[in-house]
Amino acid sequence: xxxxxxxxxxxxxxxxxxxxxxxxxxxxxxxxxxxxxxxxxxxxxxxxxxxxxxxxxxxxxxxxxxxxxxxxxxxxxxxxxxxxxxxxxxxxxxxxxxxxxxxxxxxxxxxxxxxxxxxxxxxxxxxxxxxxxxxxxxxxxxxxxxxxxxxxxxxxxxxxxxxxxxxxxxxxxxxxxxxxxxxxxxxxxxxxxxxxxxxxxxxxxxxxxxxxxxxxxxxxxxxxxxxxxxxxxxxxxxxxxxxxxxxxxxxxxxxxxxxxxxxxxxxxxxxxxxxxxxxxxxxxxxxxxxxxxxxxxxxxxxxxx
Ligand code: 13P
Ligand code: SF4
Numbered sequence: 345x346x347x348x349x350x351x352x353x354x355x356x357x358x359x360x361x362x363x364x365x366x367x368x369x370x371x372x373x374x375x376x377x378x379x380x381x382x383x384x385x386x387x388x389x390x391x392x393x394x395x396x397x398x399x400x401x402x403x404x405x406x407x408x409x410x411x412x413x414x415x416x417x418x419x420x421x422x423x424x425x426x427x428x429x430x431x432x433x434x435x436x437x438x439x440x441x442x443x444x445x446x447x448x449x450x451x452x453x454x455x456x457x458x459x460x461x462x463x464x465x466x467x468x469x470x471x472x473x474x475x476x477x478x479x480x481x482x483x484x485x486x487x488x489x490x491x492x493x494x495x496x497x498x499x500x501x502x503x504x505x506x507x508x509x510x511x512x513x514x515x516x517x518x519x520x521x522x523x524x525x526x527x528x529x530x531x532x533x534x535x536x537x538x539x540x541x542x543x544x545x546x547x548x549x550x551x552x553x554x555x556x557x558x559x560x561x562x563x564x565x566x567x568x569x570x571x572x573x574x575x576x577x578x579x580x581x582x583x584x585x586x587x588x589x590x591x592x593x594x595x596x597x598x599x600x601x602x603x604x605x606x607x608x609x610x611x612x613x614x615x616x617x618x619x620x621x622x623x624x625x626x627x628x629x630x631x632x633x634x635x636x637x638x639x640x641x642x643x644x645x646x647x648x649x
Pocket of ligand 2: 428429431459520581606608
């Protein structure tokens, strides 16, 4: 089928089945265009919690669709492709239990980046996203916090809190962001000396140190909109550049690295969204007890922000 035909069928099936399409900022342009809501992990979690639709089509990666299911246990949540986040795979429930036992005497709270599986969230006290990690950490009374799986986000957050942060696993990271180097930024700055450099906190400490702004994908979009500057070097997955250009047609955007592509985010196509709607696949199914525990952690985060 042609793209236009897929789009027509997606819109028809969406109405017929009372479905909503949520898409992350890194999704392909054509997916962002057919979505009812495009946003960062936090925005998508909040939107998922508010929807009146019977079916949620989640265009993103596994942990995001799981979060939508946890917040909507009675709804059908579908992920068009079995797209996994490699960072979420770096942390296991066993590792959390081991850390809890090891640091028990320090009465630690467990704060997990939303990029984790439901079985891990179920063992946490709070979830957080890149948009609110610092705020969540500073709102907790415990002095010691077990935090995972992103060591770069943990490192960034440490600079903005007095808490004793224990990172699990030791070197968890997002391969897409971790590979963006200081040299990439220096090169981009040589070519575009008037551009401001905006970066995602999943980048390394060295890269974040030379950024003019650090924030979640949605916070980057807000910063660009409110900035007087006309050019930006973008230190995150390059899929966000589509929305940046669409919403700021008079500004210029340059990827910090042309290889900052998340292959998992790019798996979703118009064909897979169509198949998801037509055949109602792939359904997210999670254990009720795990969902109930994980929901508490996500709701505590939402209550704070
Ligand atoms: P945001 O919450 O900033 O959109 O980030 C999600 C993510 O997976 C970043 O790689
Ligand atoms: Fe996971 Fe990184 Fe892809 Fe985000 S960009 S989904 S953190 S691998």
